[in-house]
Amino acid sequence: MTTTIVRAACPHDCPDTCALLVTVKDGVATEVKGDPEHPTTAGVLCTKVSRYTERTYHKDRLLYPMRRIGAKGEGKFERISWDEAIGTIAERLGAIALRDPQAILPYSFAGTMGLVQTESMAGRFFNRLGASQLERTICSSAGGVGYRYTVGARIGTDLEQVQHAKLIVIWGGNPIASNLHFWTRVQAAKRNGARIIVIDPYRSLTAEKSHRHIALLPGTDAALALGLMHVLIGEDLLDHDYIARHTLGFDQLKQRVQQWTPQHTAEVCGITAGEVIELAREYAAAALAGEGAMIRANYGLQRVRGGGMSARNIACLPALVGAWRHPAGGMQLSTSDSFPRDNAALSRPDLAARHGRAARVINMSTIGDDLLKPASADFGPRIEALIVYNANPVAVAPESAKVAQGFAREDLFTVVLEHFQTDTADYADIVLPATTQLEHVDVHSAYGHVYMMANNAAIAPMGEAKPNTEFFRLLAAAMGFDEECFGHSDDEIAAVAFRRDHPRSGGYDWNLLKQKGWQRLDMPAAPFADGGFATPSGKCEFYSAQMLAAGLDPLPTYIAPYESALSNPELALKYPLAMISPPARNFLNSSFVNVQSLRDTEGEPRLDMHPLDAGGRNIADGDMVRIFNDRGSMQARVRVTDRARIGLVVGLSIWWKKFAADGKNVNEVTSQRLTDMGNAPTFYDVLVQVEKLESA
Structure with missing residues (x-):
């Protein structure tokens, strides 16, 4: 029996970006542990990632390309070959691109945070194609913009x-x-x-x-x-x-x-x-x-x-x-701006110059409305094709009913790259099996510490799964894109991820980083002790x-919520309870929801509600309730607790809809309205009413 230890990095959307040690016995990953030598990981992993082999070898892993055979949303597919999948996608995208490539849209976010498997080869492909660009705002862009205006960069x-x-x-x-x-x-x-x-x-x-x-x-x-x-x-x-x-x-x-x-x-x-x-x-x-x-x-x-x-x-x-x-x-x-990423080398925005125009930009947080819009002079062409990777928008994007309605369009060609058959994958025309972090190469920055991180592939890809990069290489070749950059390997991409000439990167060397697993940036202990802010x-x-x-108030001010008792008293008469939906401890956004042991720990969708709010509605602990507003509704089981302040209900999230009793989650009631800056979503700016399910 051959046993090796492989250095890797956690890919998930968390500030910690842990250094991993993967034990591999005869080609099988048997254990994932935290690296005890890495100063921030210190040998400790969260409950979710410590069970990463359970996710990698999950019985429901997608292992082969599939084509839809049922109605959109039913999740019925048949197996096809990679050649057929790539040929079909290239043919459909090519026909759309002849009319207007901006009718094609990528949709991705932080299903993996790696710089290779996110927007490197994908960015090159969509820039060369001339597709619409996605404004990736769904997590942190509002706070990031406000922080940058004040101190100049996301450094702290x-x-x-x-x-x-x-x-x-x-x-x-x-x-x-x-x-x-x-x-x-x-x-x-x-x-x-x-x-x-x-x-x-x-x-x-x-x-x-x-x-x-x-x-x-x-x-x-x-x-x-x-x-x-x-x-x-x-x-x-x-x-x-x-x-x-x-x-x-x-x-x-x-x-x-x-x-x-x-x-x-x-x-x-x-x-x-x-x-x-x-x-x-x-x-x-x-x-x-x-x-x-x-x-x-x-x-x-x-x-x-x-x-x-x-x-x-x-x-x-x-x-x-x-x-x-x-x-x-x-x-x-966030520590994101500490890292000297070379975004131009990674995603090659220069490839878009051949089209002689600025690309249309679609905000990922308004995808529900945008998928339903017809072509117009203001909007541009109707969205005809969607390539989804590293994301699960049907579960995660706000005002979910509209998102699902858009994905259900028969004239929308949708491709989803995934590990599992998510809510979004159920609406795909073609589903492609993606590799997990244990099966591909990547390099990572972080947003909670200051270490560059390497991820080595620990095992061969399961079934016929392929890295995101390989899918976009194959698709580029099928569409006749012959630029040299589409032939770059994942190691070659990782080698240019950070600027070697930047004083913080210490002469970045990918080969050395792969061997050690992590390298600290050259950052001062107190970044602004003597000023030196990155502002003008x-x-x-x-x-x-x-x-x-930019048309904003140049001084600190207060901007009231869209939906609150003080700012919108008329709406509050109808929907008197504020609602927030912070992450459940055992999920990470919509990742890990399908891992049985973690979902069993969470139990079922729940709503925390203060005793006074519950009592006034004849709701007892354990009752099923309906949470609703003008945008939609969902069901959950109530926990009556003073952990929720009076006037507030809390629904820990984000559940896949298919695991909820009514096939819905909290984003049925969230809004597509955007923030004051950064064009970000307003997930916690929500008023609802709650009623006992029997009286619904």
């Missing part, structure tokens, strides 16, 4: 410094479920005497283990940040030297926040004035004492109308108190001329 506190902090504010996140290795460092800081404060409408697992939980109303995070600034400035809890040297627009900010008294802030946020004052004082005390005062902001806070402004306002706080001076201070939203001014910009030029 190093994960490896967190255990040295004395105050950690976890804002809009539940790291126990979605950022395990950050939580491990938080626990170490807590043992060292740190105070942990969680700001979240829901008393999550993380909030339950914190020293203080501030349960504000959804969509009011920007208001809370303004209230904190009011107290910091009004009580002179400031680092005047840092403000003078490293910020822009303090005088204008001082005027702006005058109206945000603790009382006014409390009324908007649904909390007490005392909570605003105490949080501001505690935060300032830690920072001004030279101790690490860190804010870990996550993506929950930006999935509302004013989500970009929320992230921007919060990003102003560390500069006011000089928290950036300490390596364990400052803020982390080089300072933390309380006032942003870029925002003014």
Whole structure:
């Protein structure tokens, strides 16, 4: 028996991007463990990825190309060959491209985060074809834009410094479920005497283990940040030297926040004035004492109308108190911009120049509406073909009824590359088997730490599965694309993923990275201790001329939700409950839902509801209920609990529809409206009503 250990990396949409060690015995992967030598993984994996062999060898893995034989949505297919699949796809796309290639749309996201298997060969193909481009906004673009306006780049506190902090504010996140290795460092800081404060409408697992939980109303995070600034400035809890040297627009900010008294802030946020004052004082005390005062902001806070402004306002706080001076201070939203990715080398946007026009851009968050639109002068051609990879939009995209209606169009040619027969695959004309992370080569950046990561193929592809890159190579050849870049191997693509000449990459060498598995970027311990922000001014910009030029308020402000009792009282009379749908602990977006052991742990779709809200509707713990608004409805079993604040219901997500009793999930009630900046979805900007199912 031959046993080898293969270095790999977790591909999933999580800040941790763990280093993996895969045990392979006679060509079979028998165990996946965390690399104990990798400083952030430290030998520990989440429950989901520790069972990765269960996913790879799952009895329902798609192993052969298939063609639809039933109605769209039925999920009935017959096996075909790869030659027939590629020939059919090339013929259909070629005919559409002769009329207008912009009628063809890719749809992908973070089913894998690897730079090779996401948009490298796929990007080259769609650029060469002249297809419409996809605006990939569904996760973090609102907060990313707001953060960049303020500090210049998605760079922040190093994960490896967190255990040295004395105050950690976890804002809009539940790291126990979605950022395990950050939580491990938080626990170490807590043992060292740190105070942990969680700001979240829901008393999550993380909030339950914190020293203080501030349960504000959804969509009011920007208001809370303004209230904190009011107290910091009004009580002179400031680092005047840092403000003078490293910020822009303090005088204008001082005027702006005058109206945000603790009382006014409390009324908007649904909390007490005392909570605003105490949080501001505690935060300032830690920072001004030279101790690490860190804010870990996550993506929950930006999935509302004013989500970009929320992230921007919060990003102003560390500069006011000089928290950036300490390596364990400052803020982390994402570390993505730390990595010197060479996107031009990966996806070759220059290939699109042959078409002599800018490509049409379709927002992935409005795919429900866009699939139903006819051709027009404003919209362009009707979408006639869709290639879906690394994504499950029928389950994940907002206003799900419209998404399913669009995918059900008989005149829409849909190809899905997948591991399993997802809700989206059920609507495909052709389904193609994709390799998992254990079966292909890839290279990764991260958004929660600063290590470049290598993924070596541990086993041969199962059945006739192929990497995404190989599918697009075959399709390019079938369509007569003869540019040299379509012949590049996955290793050749990985070799150009990061810029060798960038000072952070340490002379990036793919062959060396493959051998070691990971390499730290050359990043300072405290990135903005002495300023050096990546903004036009080089300072933390309380006032942003870029925002003014973009038609936005150049100063921090509050943008009320589309749907709330204060901003839309008429709608709230009809639908009085706010709803959010954060990730379930055992799922990752819609990944892992089909892994039986993980789904058994989650049980079934559930709705957490406060006792007062439940009692007023004659709903008892364990009842089945209908959650609805004008966009749609879904069913779930109620858990009556004060973990949900009064006026809020919480549906942990994202369930595949086929595993729900009524064939629906929470995105039946979410909206396609977009955020203030970044064109992102507003998943947590939702009002609903809930009623006991027997009376529905």
